[in-house]
Each structure stands twice: as structure tokens, then as C-alpha cells.
Amino acid sequence: MSWHRPHLLDIESLSADEILTVLDTAKAFKAVGERAIKKVPALRGRTVVNLFIEPSTRTRTSFELSEQRLSADIINFTAEASSLKKGETLKDTARNLEALNVDFIVIRHSAAGAAHFLSRVLNTHVINAGDGAHEHPTQALLDAFTIRERKGKIEGLNVTILGDILFSRVARSNIWALTKLGAKVTLCGPSTLVPRTFEQMGCRVTHDVDAALRDADIIHLLRIQHERQRKTMFPSIGEYTTLFGLNKARLAKARPDALIMHPGPVNRGVEIDNEIADSARSLILEQVTNGIAVRMAVLFLVNGGKGPQEIAAG
Amino acid sequence: MSWHRPHLLDIESLSADEILTVLDTAKAFKAVGERAIKKVPALRGRTVVNLFIEPSTRTRTSFELSEQRLSADIINFTAEASSLKKGETLKDTARNLEALNVDFIVIRHSAAGAAHFLSRVLNTHVINAGDGAHEHPTQALLDAFTIRERKGKIEGLNVTILGDILFSRVARSNIWALTKLGAKVTLCGPSTLVPRTFEQMGCRVTHDVDAALRDADIIHLLRIQHERQRKTMFPSIGEYTTLFGLNKARLAKARPDALIMHPGPVNRGVEIDNEIADSARSLILEQVTNGIAVRMAVLFLVNGGKGPQEIAAG
Amino acid sequence: MSWHRPHLLDIESLSADEILTVLDTAKAFKAVGERAIKKVPALRGRTVVNLFIEPSTRTRTSFELSEQRLSADIINFTAEASSLKKGETLKDTARNLEALNVDFIVIRHSAAGAAHFLSRVLNTHVINAGDGAHEHPTQALLDAFTIRERKGKIEGLNVTILGDILFSRVARSNIWALTKLGAKVTLCGPSTLVPRTFEQMGCRVTHDVDAALRDADIIHLLRIQHERQRKTMFPSIGEYTTLFGLNKARLAKARPDALIMHPGPVNRGVEIDNEIADSARSLILEQVTNGIAVRMAVLFLVNGGKGPQEIAAG
Numbered sequence: 032m033s034w035h036r037p038h039l040l041d042i043e044s045l046s047a048d049e050i051l052t053v054l055d056t057a058k059a060f061k062a063v064g065e066r067a068i069k070k071v072p073a074l075r076g077r078t079v080v081n082l083f084i085e086p087s088t089r090t091r092t093s094f095e096l097s098e099q100r101l102s103a104d105i106i107n108f109t110a111e112a113s114s115l116k117k118g119e120t121l122k123d124t125a126r127n128l129e130a131l132n133v134d135f136i137v138i139r140h141s142a143a144g145a146a147h148f149l150s151r152v153l154n155t156h157v158i159n160a161g162d163g164a165h166e167h168p169t170q171a172l173l174d175a176f177t178i179r180e181r182k183g184k185i186e187g188l189n190v191t192i193l194g195d196i197l198f199s200r201v202a203r204s205n206i207w208a209l210t211k212l213g214a215k216v217t218l219c220g221p222s223t224l225v226p227r228t229f230e231q232m233g234c235r236v237t238h239d240v241d242a243a244l245r246d247a248d249i250i251h252l253l254r255i256q257h258e259r260q261r262k263t264m265f266p267s268i269g270e271y272t273t274l275f276g277l278n279k280a281r282l283a284k285a286r287p288d289a290l291i292m293h294p295g296p297v298n299r300g301v302e303i304d305n306e307i308a309d310s311a312r313s314l315i316l317e318q319v320t321n322g323i324a325v326r327m328a329v330l331f332l333v334n335g336g337k338g339p340q341e342i343a344a345g
Numbered sequence: 346m347s348w349h350r351p352h353l354l355d356i357e358s359l360s361a362d363e364i365l366t367v368l369d370t371a372k373a374f375k376a377v378g379e380r381a382i383k384k385v386p387a388l389r390g391r392t393v394v395n396l397f398i399e400p401s402t403r404t405r406t407s408f409e410l411s412e413q414r415l416s417a418d419i420i421n422f423t424a425e426a427s428s429l430k431k432g433e434t435l436k437d438t439a440r441n442l443e444a445l446n447v448d449f450i451v452i453r454h455s456a457a458g459a460a461h462f463l464s465r466v467l468n469t470h471v472i473n474a475g476d477g478a479h480e481h482p483t484q485a486l487l488d489a490f491t492i493r494e495r496k497g498k499i500e501g502l503n504v505t506i507l508g509d510i511l512f513s514r515v516a517r518s519n520i521w522a523l524t525k526l527g528a529k530v531t532l533c534g535p536s537t538l539v540p541r542t543f544e545q546m547g548c549r550v551t552h553d554v555d556a557a558l559r560d561a562d563i564i565h566l567l568r569i570q571h572e573r574q575r576k577t578m579f580p581s582i583g584e585y586t587t588l589f590g591l592n593k594a595r596l597a598k599a600r601p602d603a604l605i606m607h608p609g610p611v612n613r614g615v616e617i618d619n620e621i622a623d624s625a626r627s628l629i630l631e632q633v634t635n636g637i638a639v640r641m642a643v644l645f646l647v648n649g650g651k652g653p654q655e656i657a658a659g
Numbered sequence: 660m661s662w663h664r665p666h667l668l669d670i671e672s673l674s675a676d677e678i679l680t681v682l683d684t685a686k687a688f689k690a691v692g693e694r695a696i697k698k699v700p701a702l703r704g705r706t707v708v709n710l711f712i713e714p715s716t717r718t719r720t721s722f723e724l725s726e727q728r729l730s731a732d733i734i735n736f737t738a739e740a741s742s743l744k745k746g747e748t749l750k751d752t753a754r755n756l757e758a759l760n761v762d763f764i765v766i767r768h769s770a771a772g773a774a775h776f777l778s779r780v781l782n783t784h785v786i787n788a789g790d791g792a793h794e795h796p797t798q799a800l801l802d803a804f805t806i807r808e809r810k811g812k813i814e815g816l817n818v819t820i821l822g823d824i825l826f827s828r829v830a831r832s833n834i835w836a837l838t839k840l841g842a843k844v845t846l847c848g849p850s851t852l853v854p855r856t857f858e859q860m861g862c863r864v865t866h867d868v869d870a871a872l873r874d875a876d877i878i879h880l881l882r883i884q885h886e887r888q889r890k891t892m893f894p895s896i897g898e899y900t901t902l903f904g905l906n907k908a909r910l911a912k913a914r915p916d917a918l919i920m921h922p923g924p925v926n927r928g929v930e931i932d933n934e935i936a937d938s939a940r941s942l943i944l945e946q947v948t949n950g951i952a953v954r955m956a957v958l959f960l961v962n963g964g965k966g967p968q969e970i971a972a973g
Contacts, residue, residue, distance in 0.1 A: 064446045068390030070418070076696030078724060089441065092420055096392065096445055099418040104698070104727040106720055123924065127717065130947035131724055132692045296437060319444035378760045382704030384732070403755065406734055410706065410759055413732040610751060633758035 034332045038150045038157045041166040042207035050208055054176050056328035057321070059342040063100060064323055071342065073331055074103035079135040080128050081107045083160070084121070087139055089295060090160050090170075093319070094137050097326035106133070121145065122152055129153045135330065138162070156333045164198045170294055171204035173325040175212060177318050178249055181290060186213030191243045193275060194253030194302060195224045201294050202253060206232050219243035220253075220275060240275050244285040251292045252277060252302050268301055277303045290314050348646045352464045352471040355480040356521035364522055368490050370642035371635070373656040377414060378637055385656065387645055388417035393449040394442050395421045397474070398435070401453055403609060404474055404484075407633070408451050411640035420447070435459065436466060443467045449644065452476070470647045478512045484608055485518035487639040489526060491632050492563055495604060500527030505557045507589060508567030508616060509538045515608050516567060520546050533557035534567075534589055554589050558599040565606045566591060566616050582615055591617045604628050662960045666778045666785040669794040670835035678836055682804050684956035685949070687970040691728060692951055699970065701959055702731035707763040708756050711737045711788070712749070715767055717923060718788055718798075721947070722765050725954035734761070749773065750780060757781045763958065766790070784961045792826045798922055799832035801953040803840060805946050806877055809918060814841030819871045821903060822881030822930060823852045829922050830881060834860050847871035848881075848903055868903050872913040879920045880905060880930050896929055905931045918942050 033048045034056075042050070063071055079098045083091050086109070098105050108128070121140070128136060135156045138146050143163035150157040161167040179185050190209050196202045196218050209216050210233045217235040218225050219242075229236050237243050244250060255271060277291065291303070291313045299305050308315060331342070347362045348370075356364070377385055393412045397405050400423065412419050422442070435454070442450060450467065452460050453474040460473035475481040493499050504523050510516045510532050523530050524547045531549040532539050533556075543550050551557050558564060569585060591605065605617070605627045613619050622629060645656070661676040662684075670678070691699055707726045711719050714737065726733050736756070749768070756764060764781065766774050767788040774787035789795040807813050818837050824830045824846050837844050838861045845863040846853050847870075857864050865871050872878060883899060905919065919931070919941045927933050936943060959970070 066390070069392065069446060070390040076694070076698040078697065078727070088422065092422065093445065095420060096418070099392070104724070106723060108716065108720065120927075123927075126944060127923065127947050130944040131721065131951060132697060132948065295441065299434075299437075316440060316444040319441050320446065323445060380704070383706065383760060384704040402736065406736065407759065409734060410732070413706070609755065613748075613751075630754060630758040633755050634760065637759060 037333055038146075038159075039168055039329050039333055040146045040150055040157065040159050042168045042171050042204045042211070043166065045168075045207075045211070047211045047213075050172065050175065050211060053172050053325065053328050053332065054179060056332055056336070056342070057172070057176050057324040058180075060100075060327040060331070061321065061324035063327070063342070064320070069100050070102055071100065072102045073336060073342075074098065074101040074134075074334065076104070077134040077334070078104045078106065078132065079137060079330070080133050081105065081137045081160075082124070082128070083107070083109045083139045084145075085139050085141045085161070087161070089319075090139065093322040094158075094160060094326055097323050097330060100323070101327055101330055103135070103330075121148070125149050125153055129155055135333070158329060158333065161200055164200050164203070166204045166207075167200040168204050169322070169326055169329060170201050171208040172329070173318055173322045174205055174251070174292060174294075175208045176321045176325050177292065177314050178214075178290075180321070181314060181317070182248060185209065188214045188248040189217065189246050190214045190249040190251060191217040191219060191247040192251045192253065193219045193240070193243065193277070195255060196220055196229060196253070197224045197226060198256070199253050205251065206234055210234070217243050217247065221271070240281065241284055244281060244289070247285055247289050249292060250277065250282075250285065250289055254294060254296065255298055255302050272301050276301060277307055279304065279306065282307060292318060295319065351647055352460075352473075353482055353643050353647055354460045354464055354471065354473050356482045356485050356518045356525070357480065359482075359521075359525070361525045361527075364486065364489065364525060367486050367639065367642050367646065368493060370646055370650070370656070371486070371490050371638040372494075374414075374641040374645070375635065375638035377641070377656070378634070383414050384416055385414065386416045387650060387656075388412065388415040388448075388648065391417050391448040391648070392446065393417045393419050393451060393644070394447050395419065395451045395474075396438070396442070397421070397423045397453045398459075399453050399455045399475070401475070403633075404453065407636040408472075408474060408640055411637050411644060414637070415641055415644055417449070417644075435462070439463050439467055443469055449647070472643060472647065475514055478514050478517070480518045480521075481514040482518050483636070483640055483643060484515050485522040486643070487632055487636045488519055488565070488606060488608075489522045490635045490639050491606065491628050492528075492604075494635070495628060495631070496562060499523065502528045502562040503531065503560050504528045504563040504565060505531040505533060505561040506565045506567065507533045507554070507557065507591070509569060510534055510543060510567070511538045511540060512570070513567050519565065520548055524548070531557050531561065535585070554595065555598055558595065558603070561599055561603050563604055563606060564591065564596075564599065568608060568610065569612055569616050586615050590615060591621055593618065593620065596621060606632060609633065665961055666774075666787075667796055667957050667961055668774045668778055668785065668787050670796045670799050670832045670839070671794065673796075673835075673839070675839045675841075678800065678803065678839060681800050681953065681956050681960065682807060684960055684964070684970070685800070685804050685952040686808075688728075688955040688959070689949065689952035691955070691970070692948070697728050698730060699728065700730045701964060701970075702726065702729040702762075702962065704732070705762040705962070706732045706734065706760065707765060707958070708734045708736050708761050709765045709788075710752070710756070711735070711767045712773075713767050713769045713789070715789070717947075718767065721950040722786075722788060722954055725951050725958060728951070729955055729958055731763070731958070749776070753777050753781055757783055763961070786957060786961065789828055792828050792831070794832045794835075795828040796832050797950070797954055797957060798829050799836040800957070801946055801950045802833055802879070802920060802922075803836045804949045804953050805920065805942050806842075806918075808949070809942060809945070810876060813837065816842045816876040817845065817874050818842045818877040818879060819845040819847060819875040820879045820881065821847045821868070821871065821905070823883060824848055824857060824881070825852045825854060826884070827881050833879065834862055838862070845871050845875065849899070868909065869912055872909060872917070875913055875917050877918055877920060878905065878910075878913065882922060882924065883926055883930050900929050904929060905935055907932065907934065910935060920946060923947065 034052045137158045137160050139160040143165035145162045146159035218229050222238050293315045348366045449470045451472045451474050457477035457479035459476045464471040536552045607629050662680045763784045765786045765788050771791035771793035773790045778785040850866050921943050
């Protein structure tokens with residue numbers, strides 16, 4: 032048990048021990064989600080604001096359920112509804128939330144660094160729910176939890192991340208988490224989206240998809256953001272699917288025990304075939320389930336919770 | 346007491362006994378709504394998702410209050426906010442909700458059969474809150490509850506449903522419920538909207554409004570959907586009001602104890618005159634009140650609740 | 660302790676004793692907001708509808724937190740989402756909410772008199788959260804609370820309200836509250852927006868900003884509504900800032916212990932300089948904090964709560 036941080040801002044600054052503390056705590060919370068009464072009183076009378084300046088139904092819903100199951104009071108504050116429209120700055124919005132005696136701010140923002148910024152100007156706990164192309168730490172933690180649960184360990188595993196790495200906060204947070212925990216990470220995708228500079232983060236970079244899949248224990252697919260993909264970097268969806276989409280033929284060349292992950296929502300028929308997405312080798316829905324337990328663990332730990340023992344007792 | 350279903354998908358497949366079990370259970374819950382503390386712990390720690398892919402403030406608010414009064418945790422998931430915009434299918438959305446360990450999905454959808462579909466692919470309880478022009482079962486149950494409460498019985502009553510029957514899920518569910526409970530149902534409205542085929546459901550069909558009203562115990566008006574009415578079937582609002590709108594002259598020809606119902610929201614001056622809508626013979630607001638009790642009963646029963654005795658005890 | 664009203668509709672009709680009862684009750688609730696568990700059971704099992712027909716994230720969030728901390732069940736009902744779009748009247752919407760056995764309606768509406776109207780047609784408690792250019796009573800109560808907390812009293816203080824007085828419900832409610840409590844109120848701003856008729860409310864009216872600031876204990880700035888300012892009354896934002904904006908040079912001519920208030924959100928660089936808004940003399944964030952305590956007090960009192968003693972005991 033080693034966690035003494037008031038915030039979760041990124042994976043980059045965490046130690047392997049801290050990451051493992053989150054995973055161990057999440058394991059205890061996963062059991063709560065399987066009970067008929069899926070609720071513990073850990074955050075009763077505490078207020079959480081979900082400050083989503085960039086829309087996200089899935090991540091927000093996952094956080095909201097996590098907060099409900101910890102018995103917190105919840106305010107959902109989205110960009111559409113907010114007075115940010117009237118020209119108010121993020122700092123003013125955040126200071127106003129702090130003045131409301133809010134205890135936690137879960138922030139999703141299109142600007143990299145938004146969560147770090149809030150943690151410097153506020154006295155509330157801050158959880159980064161995705162900041163620009165920078166980090167999405169709870170996604171990486173739930174991915175690590177899912178891998179460890181299914182493979183029994185993370186150290187020594189080969190994990191291939193496939194897709195648009197350059198603009199992906201999911202990729203960045205996963206690279207940090209997996210390399211800290213001792214996995215060997217391979218990045219693959221079109222060369223415009225997977226530059227060699229990622230080798231500096233300790234990854235292998237290849238543009239040969241068969242090579243990337245050959246010895247992978249975990250194949251982690253990223254969503255193709257085709258609604259906002261820059262044309263200059265990305266010729267066409269059809270070409271991406273042909274060259275990098277995970278289909279049966281391509282998967283047949285991977286190890287038979289390789290498991291498939293995806294942060295969702297899945298573009299069926301683009302980055303992954305229907306049949307594979309729904310197969311027993313797909314961990315996609317387990318990732319969703321584990322997201323709640325991991326987010327409960329993060330909220331619990333930044334609040335000063337003392338780990339699994341306390342949850343079992345409470 | 347006879348209820349063993351995990352879902353409420355339609356009225357068509359229910360027996361008269363099952364419908365009466367809902368009404369009896371709702372009666373016990375109605376008393377809860379009249380207390381200062383309008384809350385029972387029946388669904389504490391259970392999660393309900395209100396999945397409204399078609400907008401509806403009234404029905405959603407009624408469900409949300411029902412869920413709050415059963416102490417459930419609630420997630421509101423509307424089409425506008427959802428990742429359905431990103432091209433995700435209903436099936437993926439629903440599977441993701443299931444992966445979040447959600448216990449109940451209350452679904453409103455523009456496609457007939459959406460609730461049945463979810464019940465086949467998911468392990469959660471599913472409540473149909475309106476699917477296309479197919480069914481709106483909780484509306485029919487609250488209507489039956491209201492009639493029984495005011496008339497003391499349903500069997501043998503003459504119920505006239507007036508308006509756009511063809512495209513109305515409210516009409517369909519009411520026809521099933523009322524005929525199963527032994528009422529005689531008359532349908533009336535413009536011939537394009539009230540075809541003779543409804544006689545196969547055991548109803549009398551007439552396009553003569555005076556004949557339809559003459560011996561009615563209950564006059565059930567449907568809302569004219571003038572914002573989306575197809576022009577080819579419907580000459581003009583003014584013409585509808587002249588020919589079928591419920592005004593004093595027309596009501597004078599009905600029985601003096603005939604009561605008036607409407608699922609709301611009312612188009613005052615279109616399908617009903619102001620004065621009649623607000624009169625002592627109008628049950629419109631009682632329908633709204635009873636909606637909460639009926640929806641609490643449905644959630645309670647599909648969850649395995651054992652009927653009125655248990656509510657009184659709890 | 661003198662409060663026997665079922666509603667809070669305006670400040671105009673309140674006595675000084677009633678206002679002071681709210682402030683005393685709010686003082687007890689402020690202590691609740693500073694505890695780790697910021698919750699009292701006063702409204703458990705009671706339902707509050709936040710009926711915001713005019714958008715407002717701040718005021719709605721403040722009410723929602725107040726309601727959560729009183730353990731109420733909450734329905735947020737905004738114009739965008741509501742069936743008002745389908746042509747339903749405010750009266751029908753309100754009667755439907757009443758039929759849902761709602762206990763409190765907190766209403767924000769663009770029409771002056773909307774809250775009074777609801778209180779006449781409904782049996783629920785009604786709280787005015789701002790009605791057109793008429794009143795915003797909870798804002799005035801939280802402003803009075805903040806002044807009394809910092810200055811120790813209100814009687815005999817000089818309060819200058821600066822800005823668009825004519826169209827401001829905040830100004831109107833503040834004028835009523837402050838004059839009832841014995842403060843001397845000065846109004847200042849462009850002559851088109853601060854007509855002499857306000858002298859009939861017992862205020863001094865001046866268009867000379869230095870004169871207005873000279874002996875002020877409190878400088879209350881109003882937000883310039885530049886997104887909807889009528890051009891005929893208001894030459895330009897730049898000109899307003901030059902003539903009436905609070906900058907260091909202008910503030911230097913005021914008393915050194917003069918404190919600055921603003922209902923938010925602040926237009927930095929328009930009605931107030933950045934540095935002054937963030938200085939120790941600014942009470943802007945204290946106003947936000949106190950808003951929760953005051954709104955808890957109002958909900959508690961209209962519900963028949965018996966004042967500070969009861970809160971301490973509960």
C-alpha cells in the first residue's frame with residue numbers, strides 16, 4: 032500500500048508501486064459491483080463535480096456510477112450547459128466550484144494540462160478524465176487491471192498498441208503504465224501516426240502489422256477518430272482497414288492466447304471485425320466493467336482511503 | 346399475486362391477472378407518494394439507466410421520480426448526449442451498460458421492438474417506456490389504474506379512444522389492457538387514422554364521433570402530434586378540431602358520468618377545450634399522479650418484489 | 660425567529676425580521692458546508708424540481724448542491740429538455756409537476772411574476788430563482804449574509820451598486836433587502852441604465868462614479884450583459900469600462916476598507932480589473948460559498964423548519 036497523492040493527474044509521474052496500489056484497491060471494489068447492493072459509504076456527504084468541457088458519455092457515465100457507488104453527491108457540469116459560453120475562463124469556473132465546497136473535480140478537457148492546471152490553483156482533489164492528446168490515466172489503469180486479471184501478471188508481457196498513436200491520450204497513458212509495470216510495448220500503425228520518436232518512451236515502433244502482432248500477448252486497438260481525422264495524415268478509412276484493421280486472417284498469425292482490447296466505442300468493420308470484437312478473446316466489455324472498480328479505487332485513494340483492508344471492513 | 350417476469354415489454358403478452366397484480370401493487374405505492382417522506386428502500390444500491398433515445402421529459406421525469414422513491418441509483422442517458430452520435434449501435438450501447446453492472450434499463454426508442462430486442466441480448470431488467478408506434482405499456486397500466494380507482498372496476502365499461510389511433514402506441518397498449526380486463530373499446534377518429542383493421546383487436550371502429558361518445562363511461566383522447574403529422578393523412582388542425590375536438594356541445598351528448606382522460610401534454614383548443622380539460626370530469630392530472638405509483642410497482646415487481654404485503658412491511 | 664411563509668417569492672414583501680431569520684439560519688447551515696460530511700437529513704424523501712426555463716448553470720448548481728446537502732430528491736427540468744417546446748404552457752407544466760407530488764419548485768423564468776404566478780396556482784412550495792428583471796431574492800439574501808459576516812452589521816453602511824440597474828433583478832432585490840436592513844444605497848451607472856425613478860425606492864442616484872465610490876463601505880458591481888445589451892441604451896463596452904469600470908485608480912479614491920462584491924460571472928477587464936477581482940478586498944468567492952448556506956436556509960424555512968436550534972440538534 033503506497034498512495035499519498037491528493038490527485039490523479041497522469042500516469043507519467045506515478046511509481047509502479049502506486050499503480051499496483053490502485054489495482055489492488057480496485058480488486059476489492061470490483062467485488063462491491065457484483066453485490067446486489069452495489070454501494071459503500073466511503074464518500075457519503077462529499078461532493079464530486081464531473082466537469083466535462085469535452086463531451087464523453089461513456090467516461091462520464093463510468094465516473095458517475097463509481098461516485099454513486101461510493102455514496103457521493105454528484106454535480107454534472109458540461110460545457111454545453113456551463114457559463115463558459117459567457118466567456119468565463121476555466122480558472123474562474125474552477126474557483127467557483129471550489130467556493131461551493133466541492134471535494135473532487137473530475138475534469139475532461141480538450142487542452143493538454145487542464146487537470147494539472149486545476150490542481151495548482153485549487154484546494155480540491157482533481158482527477159484527470161482525459162486532457163487533450165496528453166493523458167487519460169484512469170483508462171490506462173483499467174486496462175492494466177484487466178490485463179493483470181486475465182494474464183495473472185503484466186511484467187514480461189508483450190503488448191501491441193495499434194492505431195493512431197500520435198494523437199491518442201489513451202496510448203500515452205498506456206505506454207507509461209505498461210512500461211513502468213515491466214511489459215514490452217510495441218506501437219504500430221501508419222507511419223504518419225506512429226513516428227519513431229516514441230522509441231524514446233521505451234517502445235518498439237514498427238509499421239509492419241504482422242510483425243507487431245506475431246508475439247503479442249495483448250493486442251490493444253485504438254479507436255479511429257474518423258469524424259475528426261486530419262486528411263493530410265490519413266488517406267482513407269478503407270485503406271486503414273485494409274492495412275491495419277484486425278480481421279481473422281491477420282489474427283490467425285498472432286499467438287492463439289493473444290487477447291484483444293479496445294477503449295471503445297468500437298468502429299465495427301473499421302479497426303476491428305465484428306466477429307473478433309464479440310469473441311471470447313475480446314476483453315472490451317471487461318474493460319468497461321473494470322472501469323467502475325478502478326475509478327472507485329482512484330476516488331477512494333485520493334480521498335485518503337487506506338486501501339483494500341478498509342473497504343472490506345467498511 | 347401473479348408476476349414472475351423479469352421485464353415489462355408490452356401489454357399484449359400479459360394476462361389479466363398479471364395486469365391486476367401491477368394495479369394492486371401500485372395501490373400500495375400510491376400511499377407512499379402521499380407521505381411526507383416519499384421513499385422506500387426497495388431498490389437501494391441498484392442502478393437504473395433511463396435510456397431515452399427519443400426525447401420525453403414527462404415520461405422520463407415520471408420514471409426518474411419513481412426510481413428515486415425506490416432509492417435506486419439513476420443514470421440518465423439521452424440520445425443527444427450519447428455516443429450513439431459516433432455511430433455506435435443500440436446493441437453496443439446496451440452491452441456497455443450491462444458491462445457497467447446496471448440492473449434496469451428503461452428504454453424509450455423510436456423503433457418498434459427496441460425493448461424486446463434489448464431483453465433478448467441483455468441480462469438486465471428491461472422496461473419499455475415507449476417503442477415507436479408499437480406499445481407504451483406503463484401508460485396503459487396507469488390509465489387502467491386510474492379508471493379502476495375512479496369507476497371501481499374496468500370490466501363491462503365502455504371506453505372510447507378518440508384521435509390518431511393508427512400511429513399511437515398509447516392506443517395500442519390501452520386496447521390490449523382494456524380488452525383483457527373486460528372493457529368494451531370503441532375507436533374513433535378520421536378514417537385515415539382509424540382503419541377498420543382494428544376490429545381484429547376486438548374493438549368497435551366508428552368515424553361518427555357522436556356515436557362513439559354516446560354510451561362511453563371513459564373518453565380517452567389522444568394527443569394530436571401536429572408538429573410531425575403527415576400531411577397526406579391529415580387535412581388540417583382546424584378541421585380535426587371541428588370534426589373530432591371535445592367541446593361542450595359534443596360532451597353534452599355523452600353520459601353525464603363519463604370521465605375524460607388524456608396522456609398529455611394536452612393541446613388546449615385542439616383535441617380538447619380548455620374548460621373541459623380543467624373540469625372535475627377530467628382525470629388528466631390523476632393520470633400523472635398515478636404514473637409514479639404504477640412505475641414504482643413495475644420496477645418493484647420485475648425486480649422480484651412480492652407485492653403489496655412486502656411494501657407495507659418494508 | 661420569525662418565518663411563517665410557504666414560499667420565497669421576492670424580497671419586497673419580507674420584513675427586516677424575516678430577512679434576519681434567513682441570515683441567522685444560513686449561519687448554522689454554513690457550518691454544515693465546512694464539515695467532511697456536508698449533509699443533514701432535513702429534506703429526506705422530499706422532492707425538489709429545479710424548473711429553469713432560462714438557462715443558468717451557477718444558480719442551478721448552487722440550488723442543486725443546497726438540495727443535496729439537505730438530502731432532498733432532485734429533478735432538474737430545463738427549458739431545452741422540456742415539453743414546453745411542444746407548446747405546453749407554464750401553468751400546465753407546473754400542474755403536472757404538482758401532480759407528481761413534488762414538494763418544492765425552484766423556478767427561474769424570463770417573465771417577471773412567474774414565481775408569484777406558480778405560488779397562486781400550486782400547492783407546492785415555490786422559490787424564486789430569478790424572474791425576468793423583477794427579483795432574484797436568494798441572491799440578495801446571500802449578498803446581505805456576506806456583508807453582515809464581513810462588516811458585522813448592515814445598518815448604517817453605505818452600499819453602492821454600480822452598473823445596469825434598470826434591467827437588473829439582482830439590483831432590485833438588493834435594494835429592497837439593504838434598505839429594509841438600514842443600509843444607505845447609492846445607485847450609479849450610465850444615465851440611460853440608472854434613471855432617477857429609483858429614488859422612489861429610497862436610494863441615492865448619481866451618474867458620477869467617483870462620488871458614488873467615495874464613502875462606500877460596499878461596492879457592488881453588476882455584470883454587464885454584453886451578449887444581449889440593447890445598443891440604443893449602451894454605446895459600447897469600451898466606453899462603459901472607461902467611464903464606470905472598477906480599476907485601481909478609481910478604487911484608490913474609495914475608502915481603504917471598502918469591500919467589492921459581484922454576483923458573477925465576472926467580465927474581467929470590463930466592469931472590474933483582474934487584479935481587483937482577485938484581491939483580498941473582493942468578496943466574490945465568499946458570495947458563492949454563502950449562496951449554498953442561504954439557499955439551504957430558505958428551503959429549510961419554507962418547509963416549516965424552526966431555525967438554527969433545530970439544525971444544531973439534527
